[in-house]
Amino acid sequence: MDPTTCSILLVSRFKTRSSSPPPPTSLSVYDSSDELDECNSLTEVQRVTNKKSPTSPSKSIILPGPELKKSQSVKLTNISLADSSPKKAVRFADDFGLALDQIRLIKTDELPRVPSGAFKDLQIYDYENSFNSERSKVISYMQPQFENPIHAIDFHNRLSQQKILLEQANAIDNRIYGTVKLISYGLHKRVKIRLTADNWLSSKEYDASYISNSYDSTYDRFSFTVDIERQRICAGNNIQFCLCYEPFGGSQYWDNNYQQNYRFDCLSRIIPDFTS
Known part of the structure; x- marks a missing residue:
């Protein structure tokens, strides 16, 4: 060939x-x-x-064939279990048009019962049981039935009209303490307290004392302390008083709380007796 x-x-x-x-x-x-x-x-x-045939030129023949390509490695990705799990969506009540808070009215018979073990470390004094024991006593006291005029807005208007006016009065134990303010008419004057413990069946008068350096070119101030008999301070009774101002050589001026007088009601209550 x-x-x-x-x-x-x-x-x-x-x-x-x-x-x-x-x-x-x-x-x-x-x-x-x-x-x-x-x-x-x-x-x-x-x-x-x-x-x-040395004289014939050489010819190169390109042979066709399959093209080889470099294979690419597949990259593996670690999938976290947290990413694969479905995410929970948080929804609030106001997203659905509901209220964020609820108000519930608890009646007296619906109060929760607290176990006795919750109070084992607390020191609680049982007043209710102590009232039924021998270590209790009954006390009587005087409670004012008026508001002290010194706290009223029209205090100085009343003082200008009446010339004398109670500032304040309080009761401690069996004594009544008070202060009085008045328009000064002259150097010599008298301020007295007229008091009754039997609804004016009888009465007593007590002098008030001048408060030093209280004169301010217009007003003077006086104070008083009245002792009340203890047998008069009993439940159901009351103590009443009014004020009188007597300038030297002048007429009298009264402060009787618009004709109602200043009244203390006598009350009583039971308290623990800690005396040995």
């Missing part, structure tokens, strides 16, 4: 082979050993041809 016919047969063979699709690289591994053998055979043919 001459060299030209051999070359044509080899080219035909490679064209026929190249027309068929290359096998998929994912299913099998391409082996290039056969192609290398064929290329070696072709090279040998060309070498013989070149020897027989």
Whole structure:
């Protein structure tokens, strides 16, 4: 066989082979050993041809074949269990048009019961049971039934009209303490308290004392302390008094709380007796 016919047969063979699709690289591994053998055979043919016809130019033949590509590795990603779990959505009551707070009226019979063990470390004095024991006593006291005029807005208006007015009076134990303010008419004057403990069946008078350095070119101030007989301070009774101002050589001025007098009601209550 001459060299030209051999070359044509080899080219035909490679064209026929190249027309068929290359096998998929994912299913099998391409082996290039056969192609290398064929290329070696072709090279040998060309070498013989070149020897027989040295004057003919050499022609390089490009053999078609499957293209080898570098495989790409698949990157693996760690999936966290927290990311794969479904996220919980928080919704508030106002998102649905509801109120964020609720008000409940608890009646007296619905009060919760607190176990006795919760009070084991607390020191609580049982007043209710102590009243029924021997260590209790009954006391009587005087409670005022008027508001002290010194706290009233019209205090000085009343003082200008009456010339004398009670500032304040309080009862402690069996004594009544008070202060009086008056318009000063002259250096010599008398301020007295007229008091009754039997609804004016009888009465007594007590002198008030001048408060030093209280004169301010217009007003003077006096104070008084009255002792009340203890047997008069009993539940159901009351103590009443009024004030009288007597300037020297002048007429009298009275403060009787708009003709209602200043009254203390006598009350009583039971308290624990801590005396030994």
